[in-house]
Amino acid sequence: MRRREFCRTAVAAGVMGSFPALSGCGRGEPPVATSANTSIRAISLDGAELELEKAAIRELGDAMTGPVMLSGHPDYDSARTIWNGMHDKRPALIARCMNNEDVANAVTFARERDLLVAVRGGGHSWPGKSVCDDGLMIDLSQLTNVTIDTDKNRAHVGGGALLGHLDQASLPHGLVTTGGVVSHTGVGGFTLGGGYGRLNRKYGLAVDNLCSATITTADGQTRNVSADESPDLFWAIRGGGGNFGVVTEFEFQLYPFDRAVLSGNLVWPIAQARDVLEFYAEWSPGLSDDLYTGPMLATTPDGTGMVIVEVVYAGDPAAGEKEIAPLRALGSPMDDGIRMQDYTVMQTQEDAAFAHGVRSYAKNGMVREYTQELVNTMLEAYVPDPRMAMFTHTAGGAMNRVGDVDTAFPHRNAQTMLSVGGGWTDPAMDVEAMALGREWFSKLAPFTGGYYDNIQSNPESVASNYGPAHERLVKIKSQHDAGNLFRLNSNIRPA
Ligand SMILES: Cc1cc2nc3c(=O)[nH]c(=O)nc-3n(C[C@H](O)[C@H](O)[C@H](O)COP(=O)(O)OP(=O)(O)OC[C@H]3O[C@@H](n4cnc5c(N)ncnc54)[C@H](O)[C@@H]3O)c2cc1C
Known part of the structure; x- marks a missing residue:
């Protein structure tokens, strides 16, 4: 041969x-x-x-x-x-x-x-x-440099940096911006798709804090984009994903922040899940912007079901204690881990659970109203299984005060992002575990409208998911990537 x-x-x-x-x-x-x-x-x-x-x-x-x-x-x-x-x-x-x-x-x-x-x-x-x-x-894995401009409260972040790099660089200056819940997630995909995190109710999504970016488009040209330079492209990359080019640097707005925050997890046995979820459904529409919280139905490796509510209060701890008191008083928690602690404790607490190499499947949907009917369905769908969990990511607050088409991110009216996601290591479990996730989510789907495309790929519904932003996205895609070079993403097809 x-x-x-x-x-x-x-x-x-x-x-x-x-x-x-x-x-x-x-x-x-x-x-x-x-x-x-x-x-x-x-x-x-x-x-x-x-x-x-x-x-x-x-x-x-x-x-x-x-x-x-x-x-x-x-x-x-x-x-x-x-x-x-x-x-x-x-x-x-x-x-x-x-x-x-x-x-x-x-x-x-x-x-x-x-x-x-x-x-x-x-x-x-x-x-x-x-x-x-x-x-x-x-x-882009080597482009992890982060520099902090303390005069302007801005962070300049390499296109391959991880969220942990950003927190580690900004927090020593008493500054922060919205990052995601797992510190080894990349700033790049996270930001271009929207960017939810524990501070999204207070400071908005990552895209809402993006001031400018450096992007190489399909023609091989590298340019800066911002509200003043190439504003169309700047609009499109705030939610339109990697469709428009390769971003080598992001510039974010930072905010003065006291990194000692009232935070931690409350855990109840699954038998109390109905009480917790019903309470959350009534309580969550009135949350202050400082409070990030939401229930998760999960299962320990030995098969014990539980409901976990994470709390991060990014404001005056005394006001936080008062706001979360009714939640803490609910039923008989197995564990109450809420206390004053460094913000990075929460920002890294999920890192090990979401370790690299796990085999994983996830689906999500945007929920406008966390109704009692949804609670009933969540409880009906969940069966204890260590391979799968049901998560709530609380939206609202600052992120929902941005106009529907002010950025390309389409889901400004959702109160919550509801996800089903799992992890296992044995490839022999793939079919069964994914079927479980699909089954759970098929029950929740009627309560959702649209989805967060940073978590799942639905090529057939990209247009409807972007809603009123889609037409403008297609126009900008056609101008900057008519050959659809950047197509491995939630693909916006050029006209
Ligand atoms: C464990 C885990 C936790 C997560 N938690 C959150 C969360 O808290 N909040 C949230 O909003 N999302 C979260 N996500 C979803 C996450 O935002 C997306 O998976 C995101 O795409 C990851 O970005 P990345 O750069 O790591 O991904 P990659 O796999 O590197 O890329 C994902 C997509 O973005 C494109 N891309 C990445 N970087 C660039 C760049 N610099 N320029 C152009 N295109 C680029 C890629 O081409 C690809 O299409 C989580 C995901 C995981 C797996």
Whole structure:
């Protein structure tokens, strides 16, 4: 068998990573683009087979500061491995970008060849949109720099930074902005899709705090976007996901913040779930903006069901004690962990439960009204199973005072985001665990309208989910990415 044919066969069989010495097809040469000595099979945006010529691969490698890794490179597997263990994909090339020029080179290389592109920020895409088979992965994992401008209370954050990097950089200055509930989530995908977190009632979503961004569009041009510069593009990236280009820097508004917050979890046995949920349904519409809280139905590894309510009060602790008193007085909690503690305790408390490599499936929907009927249905749908949980992410407050189409994020009227999500490690459980999640959610779905596309992918309902923002998104997509290069996302198809 000729060497090139061997390479192709090995790629197709997905086994090249097992033969590092051969995978670059260069007999012991490091498997990077600069020393490629064979063409590589790849796929186009439409799934057709492509051949990437050796000279072109080398040229890309030479132009980049960071490495362009081929299968078998020592970092190839860690770069292609994303958070959800369900997605085991093998890009033809991984361009590890160190700066804007690297991103522009990688984007241009892909566009000129119609090559399938995946953009990896923090790698938390539940549906696995940040990795692909046989395409080019634009890997932003090295762009994690965060600088804090204490004169303007702004954070400048690299496009591959994690939420923990942002908190760690801003909190020592007594400053904060809305970040998500797991610190190893990427700022990139999180922000471009909306960005819910424990402070969204007080300061709005991440998109509401985005002041500007640096983006490389499909034409390979890098530009700053803000309310004053390319305002259409700036509008579109605040909710429109990765459809419009690769963001290498985000600038966020920060707020003075006392990091010692009244916070913690209240836990009741599942037998008291009805009392807790019914109470929450009545109580939650009147919450102050300072209070983030919401119930979760979960199960311990030994099969014990429980209801957990997380509390973070981002304001005067005395006022917080008063506001949460009725919740604390409810029934007989098994545990009351609410106390004054550092904000980062809550910001990292879920990190281990959502560890990398878990196999996971999630569905969610936006709930306008947390009714007693919804409570009945949640209790009917939930059956103790350690593989699946039901979560409430409380919306409202500042995030709902932004106009429906002031940003591209479409769900300003929801009171709550309701999610069903699970994790397991044994691939043999995939079918059963996903069926369980689907079954639970099918019962909840009638109470929801639209969904948060950062958590699930529904290609057939992208237009209806964006609602009144969709037409403008299509127009901007058509202007900036008519060939739909950036399609591994909640894809807005160009006209
Ligand atoms: C454990 C866990 C907890 C989560 N918690 C929250 C939460 O509290 N609040 C919330 O709102 N969401 C949450 N999410 C959802 C999360 O916001 C999305 O999964 C988000 O897409 C993750 O961003 P990422 O950069 O890590 O993902 P990636 O997998 O890297 O990318 C996801 C998508 O964004 C695109 N993308 C990423 N970075 C860039 C960039 N710099 N430029 C252009 N496109 C980019 C990718 O191409 C891909 O389409 C959570 C997800 C997980 C798995």
